[in-house]
Amino acid sequence: xxxxxxxxxxxxxxxxxxxxxxxxxxxxxxxxxxxxxxxxxxxxxxxxxxxxxxxxxxxxxxxxxxxxxxxxxxxxxxxxxxxxxxxxxxxxxxxxxxxxxxxxxxxxxxxxxxxxxxxxxxxxxxxxxxxxxxxxxxxxxxxxxxxxxxxxxxxxxxxxxxxxxxxxxxxxxxxxxxxxxxxxxxxxxxxxxxxxxxxxxxxxxxxxxxxxxxxxxxxxxxxxxxxxxxxxxxxxxxxxxxxxxxxxxxxxxxxxxxxxxxxxxxxxxxxxxxxxxxxxxxxxxxxxxxxxxxxxxxxxxxxxxxxxxxxxxxxxxxxxxxxxxxxxx
Numbered sequence: 421x422x423x424x425x426x427x428x429x430x431x432x433x434x435x436x437x438x439x440x441x442x443x444x445x446x447x448x449x450x451x452x453x454x455x456x457x458x459x460x461x462x463x464x465x466x467x468x469x470x471x472x473x474x475x476x477x478x479x480x481x482x483x484x485x486x487x488x489x490x491x492x493x494x495x496x497x498x499x500x501x502x503x504x505x506x507x508x509x510x511x512x513x514x515x516x517x518x519x520x521x522x523x524x525x526x527x528x529x530x531x532x533x534x535x536x537x538x539x540x541x542x543x544x545x546x547x548x549x550x551x552x553x554x555x556x557x558x559x560x561x562x563x564x565x566x567x568x569x570x571x572x573x574x575x576x577x578x579x580x581x582x583x584x585x586x587x588x589x590x591x592x593x594x595x596x597x598x599x600x601x602x603x604x605x606x607x608x609x610x611x612x613x614x615x616x617x618x619x620x621x622x623x624x625x626x627x628x629x630x631x632x633x634x635x636x637x638x639x640x641x642x643x644x645x646x647x648x649x650x651x652x653x654x655x656x657x658x659x660x661x662x663x664x665x666x667x668x669x670x671x672x673x674x675x676x677x678x679x680x681x682x683x684x685x686x687x688x689x690x691x692x693x694x695x696x697x698x699x700x701x702x703x704x705x706x707x708x709x710x711x712x713x714x715x716x717x718x719x720x721x722x723x724x725x726x727x728x729x730x731x732x733x734x735x736x737x738x739x740x741x742x743x744x745x746x747x748x749x
Contacts (some may be wrong), residue, residue, distance in 0.1 A: 422505055422716075423649060425504045426482065428484060429486045429490060430443055431703075432636060435493065435494075435718075436486070436490060436493050437489075437493045437576055437691075437692065437719065438489065438715060438719050439719065439722060441714075442718055442719055442722050443485075443486075445487060446485060446523075447481070447482055448521070449526070450481075450526075451481050451482075452733035453522060454481050454518065454519070454522060455471060455645065457518075458518075473661050474549055478506075478507050478700055479505060479507050479512075481632075483515075484519055485518075486599060487501045487512055487515050488515065488516045488519035488523070488711075489715070491694065491711055492515050492520075492694045492715070493692050493693065493694070494693045494694075494710065495547070495699070496694035498512040498516070517704070518667060519709050520704065520708060521713035522564050523707075523710075523714055523715065524710035524711045524719075525537070526708040527541075527710075527714055527718075528544060528597050528599060528600075528712045528714055528715045529714070530585065530596070530598065530721065531725075532725060535714075536595055536599060537740060539590075539599055539601070539618070539619065540622060540626075542598050542599045543623065543627065543629055544627065545598070546592070546598075546625065546629045547626060548627070550614050551592045551593050552592070552593040552630045552678075553590055553591070553592060553593075553629060553630070553631045553632070554591050554592070554631070554633075554678075554679050555588060555589070555590045555614065555619075555631055555632070555637070555682065556585070556588070556610075556633070556683065557589075557610035557613060557636065558586065558587060558588055558589060558689075558690075559577055559582075559584040559585070559586050559606055560581075560585050560586075560603070560695055560696075560709070561582055561584050562575060562583055562606075562698045562700070562702050563583065563695040563698075564583045565583075565702075570657045571605075573607070574605040574607050575605045575607075576607060576703075577606035577629055578607060580606075582606070583606065585603040585604065585605060585698075585702065585705055586602040586603065586604050586606055586608055586610070586613060587601050587602070587604070587612050588600070588610070588614060588680075589601075589616065589682060589685060589689065589713070591681055591682045592681075593678075593681060595682065595683050595685045596685070596717065596720050596721075597688075597716050597717045597720070598717070599713070600689070600712075601613070601617055602706040602710070603705050603706045603709060604616070610634075610636040611636060611637050611639060611640060612635060614637060614640065616748070619631075619640075620640060620643045620644055623644040623647045623648065624645065624647075625642075628647070629639040629647060630649060631644075631647060631648045631649065632645050632682075633648055633650050633679070634650065634651065634679065635650060637650055638651075638653070649675070650673050650675075651671075651676075652671045652672065652675070653670050654668060659688040675732035687712060689709075689716060692716075693712075694707060695712055695735060722723065
């Protein structure tokens with residue numbers, strides 16, 4: 421039964437959002453790392469049995485990885501996954517808790533073998549490639565903290581009036597995911613989050629990079645010598661000339677059409693049910709966000725590589741496929 425479940429998950433991309441080749445890469449890259457960390461954890465405490473003694477894992481690493489991928493993609497309950505893999509619910513919970521940090525540490529893939537794990541590496545990559553970066557903040561709904569906690573109101577988003585956490589996503593000009601920051605409480609403003617990530621210092625001291633942002637980041641342009649580009653300010657609050665109104669609207673639409681790619685990238689993140697609304701512990705949401713961002717970027721890189729070789733079969737119409745290839749290149 422477990423073998424049939426494993427084959428079904430790997431064979432259908434709709435279950436995990438990943439192709440079989442990408443899943444195989446994760447198994448090869450993370451399997452040894454998981455085993456090393458597991459052995460180090462066992463050796464860190466006093467043992468009463470010899471190494472290798474005791475019960476063996478009923479859930480091997482491949483199945484642990486697949487369970488974590490299905491949970492991130494569809495937010496499948498641990499009870500359901502436990503029935504699929506014929507193990508206890510606590511085993512699935514422990515497996516997901518072990519695999520998610522490993523996926524989060526991989527970072528975002530820009531090309532085979534090249535990954536970006538920190539914001540410093542992302543800025544250097546944009547400067548070396550001459551591409552334009554796009555940033556935007558997004559909120560993820562979480563459960564309300566228990567009554568009586570002193571930081572209960574910190575998670576209330578002033579914009580959506582919901583309990584949420586916020587993360588900053590950064591994509592390139594084609595909408596490919598390059599970075600997702602650790603989460604902050606929902607009351608944290610986008611510009612404050614960017615400053616806490618030292619984005620201003622990286623842009624001032626680093627290579628010449630253009631970063632597109634929305635009105636929530638107005639003020640960073642002056643601090644970064646114009647490297648952060650935001651929508652134009654409105655000069656007339658009342659009785660504005662008709663010519664100015666047309667020019668202002670045209671400039672805002674031009675800026676919006678350039679930065680719409682980051683909205684598409686965030687939408688792809690939110691397609692994973694685990695990020696549509698987080699029902700688990702808030703302490704684990706950062707790992708979930710960064711893990712999904714890394715999985716999405718690696719699949720995008722694999723699709724582009726296979727598309728260049730003529731191996732990628734897309735369901736898009738020929739006209740949409742041509743436009744997609746033109747944007748990706």
